[in-house]
Amino acid sequence: MTNRLSMLALVVMLGLGGCAGLPSGVQRAPSQARHDVADTSLAQIAAQSTPEAQQALSGFRLLPDGAQALEARIALAQRAAKSLDLQYYQLAHDRSGWQLLRALRDAAARGVRVRLLVDDLYAAGQDAMLAGLAALPNVEVRMFNPLPVRDAGFATRIVLSLHQFARINRRMHNKLFVADNRIAITGGRNIADEYFGRADAVNFIDLDTLATGPAVAELSAAFDGYWNSEHVYPIAALQAAGFDPAAATQAFSSAADAVVFDPALATTDALGRSGVAQQLAEGRLALLFAPAQVLADAPAKADERGPGADGAVAHRHAELVSTAREEVLIASPYVVPAASSVTAIKAALLNKVHYKLITNSISTTDEPLVHAGYAKHRMALLKMGVKLYELMPLAQRAAARDDAAPRGSASVGRLHAKLAVVDRRFLFIGSMNLDHRSARSNTEAGLVIDSPALAAEVAGLLQRDRLPESYRLRLADDGRIEWISQHAGAEVVHRDEPHLTVAQSLKQWLGQQLVDEELL
Template sequence: MTAWIKHLSLRRVRAMGIATLALVLLGWCAMLTACASLPAEVERPVSVARTDVDHTRLAALAAEAVPADASRRSGLRLLPAGDQAFEARIALAHAAERSIDVQYYQIADDASGREFLAALCEAAGRGVRVRVLVDDLQAAGQDALLAGFAARPNVELRLFNPLPVREGSVGGRVLFSAHEFSRINRRMHNKLFIADSSFAIIGGRNIGDDYFGRSGPVNFIDMDVLSAGPVVHELAAVFDAYWNSRHAYPIEALASPTATPATGRRNFDDHVRAAGATGRRPVTARDPLDQSSVGDQLAAGHVALHPAAVRVLADPPRKIDEDTAAQADGPVMEGQLALMQAAHSDVLIASPYFVPGRRTLDVLQRATGEQVRVSLITNSLATTDEPLAHFGYARYRTALLDMGVALYELMPDDGDAHEAADGPRGSLGRLHAKLAVVDGRWLSIGSMNMDRRSAHSNTEMGLVVDSAELAGQVASLLQRDHQAQSYQVRSLGAGNRLQWVSQGGAQEIVHQAEPSLTWGTRLRLSLLSRLIDEEFL
């Protein structure tokens, strides 16, 4: 039992903390006697990305936006502002004529999630084929909603790597599915949206209010990229591999069959209307890069993209099958480390959760030893939504500083709402973007955090982009909006003591102890860290 408790940790689920560990003791006997299971026989009709899109408007706009040259370059633009990132997805859904393919770790049951699903329903009503693939972990309590959505003509929805227990909270479902822990610990963390096999959006955002600047004072700071050209066909092939995987279960095979499709559709419509999720929300005219919205550009008949060579990094769905303890880094982590290892002058990393492990440390050590400037922006204890992951990162701070890495930890805002790269936000912005800029030329963007969970347990995807212009835009946003609003962590050398330094106007403000770390928090995290292996942070 002790070994099992040690591994009771999933991204987000690890936040259950002491309360969940107490529930383990109460539920252990029940789990041994009443183990749920997944259906043995499931029909999964095979389907692939639509190719009959040449005469669609989106295909024509994509072709106009991407130069036709021998280098097979794609076209890309960054989506730093949360409101515009959401609007881009909705605008593409409204413009689609043949197909929409969607793959996310989470589609929240909130205003943004419902508006997003409503836009997909509207597209399906026009005859657009809609395929939605979502990881099952965060879909707790959504079976009826998602089944009602999938009851629409032209809509299919599959849940990836589902938990056998269908009812209850995320924590409860994990608790009572613990007899299959080695499987359910591995999650599909990918984020992808494709319209008419012509435009794709990939990055760090899930679908939910806090990813698009809609959740009041607490929002995630994130980044996506819109793409067209050859890269979209590669991303579509990645989606197809996951969609046709044996780990993707049609919602009909999992949800309770008590309601008819007609009843499910009515319930879904009522749910969406009750949430007021059918109206269009205002979008800022220009984002922090002075770009107009994707919707406005689609309406004007021209989407402005930067040409660039792009490489797709994607973990295969079979990563779910492999033994975490024996597994090497996945292809996405391998690609990220190779990019950093090839650096000649500088590396700038933004990662909300940074638990590097020995291999990443070795890569950074070689880089700094070759006079490469390495900077890391991550969350502080005050801004992280995963304090246990922050505690795992804290173990490496002294080693990182000793090898010459510059560490910046995002500070909480001063309480006044203001405009930032992710759009308007108030008292607490939490870093969620997963970015790296190398030598001012290479940009890495996607779903992967620089931690052991992303390397070994989750499936991830991302892009490596050869573009000094896009790399420069990301570096400028990180340094202007986030590095400048961060504590710089400094080492005092003796006794591994650290300082957290911020700017108060022209004066430095020096903190001799970690901001927001109380003795109670330190004790709680220290105790929990003894129970949870670093592989699961």
């Protein structure tokens, strides 16, 4: 596939007669996380929420509900006094994106230093918006691994940047929000309506965790490594000649003033807890304390000259799974297991571990090409002893529960959480999918938390809500795969992959023949 893409890139370059490039001699003023924050409200709340005996541990609180996850970010931005550091793969030009951007603008107006780092892949058409924010006092915006083509749509930018394919194929997939270097949010959610249960058609099932304590300082240090790397470009350096910062700022503020933050739709989340905004107002966060390891790939993983080995996050994830002695429970929206993952799975199964893996079905995935790559491995995983589950579409989930509708938002559809629970003690939560792209091409981040209490909460969410709403796969006596669902309390056996059309089946086959798994 790489050779085919190289040939296509050559054709494109010849046809264009010239190619766009990135500016040279770009100045990147270095900066680091602020440490003079002990007198801030958020620092004091974090301290008051931490018992004396837990000072050496980090505090955590899961954010399972989309509405509260957005509310938490807005509340932290509104309370920040000295710094806000944000790092995202996607920041959409929609209601949720603009509400967060407005909160950042308002924080900067209070004197808060704002550093916003965004991967450039999905930022098509956002230059003016982001440049308008960056032109404000106290704000810096930088783009990670920017595409050379700025003024075009998503597909056009990709095609016209293929002469730099080895570079643009490597993306920053991290998700991080740090307020006053004392409270952080990290996990699987990007900033877009579908990650917060606000899209009309399809939303993502996802999970973040709020963190305090030593883990936050490590997350901030990882952010600084990206912020000061050669892979980032200030948004102002990417603007065309004649760019008018004053006009961009005026347009940004007009758009930001048009949005109003909506409060969370529920007073309690799936775990029965009140929202972060309410707890901040009360001066104390309800946290579970545990030792944690912060994982972050180096920005150099995105270097086209860098090694093709697994990154630090994928390596630690595989290492964690291989040490299991009783049970592994994994959720990943995209599964195309690399060699390291297969080795880890085999190691766990040799120890007679119960290994359960939940992912999207063909009817719930938003990446059918990746699903085709996964389908190639399905039989082998089942033969190894992995218990596979694929999330059902909406109507089937209702039938499986014998309910009028599935739990949560009526438009909830796709799994996006990236989780691993090992021996009901260790929890991995982060941005990494179980695929080649996360292992080798994209930069990723995550946490490994040694907490039976947190592990039990995540396992409970998956076992109670997601596995019953999923097809259970098994090998039939004739060697074929069967998909098992429930209807009105009775087992239903599907001999063919549910909802797979002839056209989809053809596309899967073509994808399997033409696309190198390293690109998935």
